[in-house]
Amino acid sequence: MKPNKKWIAAGAVLALVALPLLVKSMRGESRTEVEVVLAAEQEIRPSILASGLLAYLEEVNLTSEVVAKVREILVEEGDEVERGQLLLRLDPETYRNAIDREEASRRQSLISIERQRLNLTLAETRLRRGEELLARQMIGQSDFDDLRNARDLARVELQSSEEALRRADAILGEAREQLAKTDIRAPISGTIVDLPIKVGETAIPSTNALAGASLMKIADTSAIQANLRVDEADIARVRLGQQAEVVAAAQQDVPLVGKVARIALAPSIEPGSQGRAYQVEVLLDVPDDLGLRSGMSARADIFLGDGGKTLAVPVEAVVTEENEDGKVERYVWVDRDGVARKATVEVGLSDDRWEAVTSGVAAGDKVIVGPAKTLRLLADGARIESKLREEGKARGAESGGDEAGDAAE
Template structure:
């Protein structure tokens, strides 16, 4: 092999050995851009998650009380109605004819009672005369007894006639009530949320849901609520007035704010599920899309007593190591910004909510922890050079499409 070839081979070997080392050293000196945040005292607010449905404060379903054909439906879905307003007219020919017939029957009974009263008064006068004649022995005893019996019989007939009048009056009231039920009026102020029947269909009173058994639904839309189900393991942490965040399934990017108004005393048992307690949440938002019966999820803030005693950091700033043994405690750590380097710091953690986690040991207020970005944190090593950017500034920069400086 010639001398020039030997030198070429040696240079190639040197490149293979030296270049990777140089690349590694260059990488070690690369500065990574990170988001940071100052450590301050925080009191995390753990929350309870639950699901349920949206409802109005009060809702009334109107049902027919007589069998009749629908003549008119005077409102439509979405209309606002006032208490007592006429909503539906049912066919009233038969109840009206019955009412007129019973009114005539009542008048006849009243006339009969008047005749019986006049007859009793006349017999009473004659009986008094017979009594005077009998006192002077001018009339036979049997004649006097017969007259007295006629008076007693007339009195009984008058009482019977008066009872007949009462019976006719009761029948007339029943007929008038049936006639009144051919007009359906609004029982509350509210909005028509559902019309279940059309003109020409037959309204049928029934205990089960069949065609014609419901007419319409009216709801008081001035107040809206969420009825959620909270697991029995969490219900002890609930109390009236706690803040709740409600997110409808149809509008995941919008939320209702509310407060716990009532927690049920008794649980309900669902087949194949654990027991849960119904919780009623009064919503405070106005102008948001609302459809009763819409499913929703709820996040109930569990208030903490006392002031913040320990430092708190964003949840994404805490990392975990897998434990060696089954019974070993999971070890947590954070990266602290120290002299422009990421220093790994073991910590002990406490309570947490959706945003922050409490650090009971390992951090002091005023220190700077590295909070992101997530892709940088995933591969960050102890001692690496980093360039800090405040978390809020980084968020604004990303929203504007810029890069950290």
């Protein structure tokens, strides 16, 4: 009899526990546990990822305009120079000889002009005498025509000599200009950041088919910018003045703040591929003690929004579906007094965490965010038991926590 009493007692306890649950189930009061986040204004900062190189704001790569050997270098790498300062001298002998030759040619032109003027004066005198003799019928018309033609020919020869003088002046001016180009002066004030050429080497000018030898590079190191490559799929969203955060490879722990200063109108083809990218220049605010250099690689986030606050919900709360008509519909689940209700929303900008909503929900609405499996199986009108998600857990989900794991499933 004792074993029977024990079984009876255990059955009674089980009945007491199961009966309320059975009654609640029969009444349709079973509730699904969900997590919610209150819809509120958030700072949304969507961004575009880009990469590129750092460069000084103003850089000038000096090359020679004439062919000559380097005779003297007056600066060293790292020197500060002023605009117009003499930096380097090329061997001028070839161009001095050219000036001497052209000056001699000019003197010959002057002598020729003087000779032609004398010839013209003589021809005009003979023509006047011929007119008198013709009037007296002491010479024939043919002889007079010869005198007139001689005068006209002397006049043309004088004009030719004067044109030769102008040509000699032009060639002489060009020779003097070439000589002046053997003195290399600073086009801007700045710092010598590169000085690859040495005394005795030959400076070669650039042509369409040949890149000339670089003499030196001068840069204004007081300002630096990032020359970024933005994919053609994203360039339409980039605007002048947008904020950017640039991280140089040499200072990965120090993000640099800047603004978009220039957007290229023409694309460039990415090396080794057919992808097109546009150059975007971002002017940076750089502390003096970072020691950044031109040519350093960098990556950047270009922020598309203005950083202002707007009504938003977590990105994982927004469900996107395509209806039978092919129209895309976006909606969220909202806790309405313990009941899940479907709310169609219009969305705006989004970042990795928040998505702006322009209609469909109001500030303070309890928007259901998970778990992800439960979110997919919810039905309109389902009874739910909500729990406000903690901020720490939300940040964990953003960086790949439990919520991201459920979504991956």
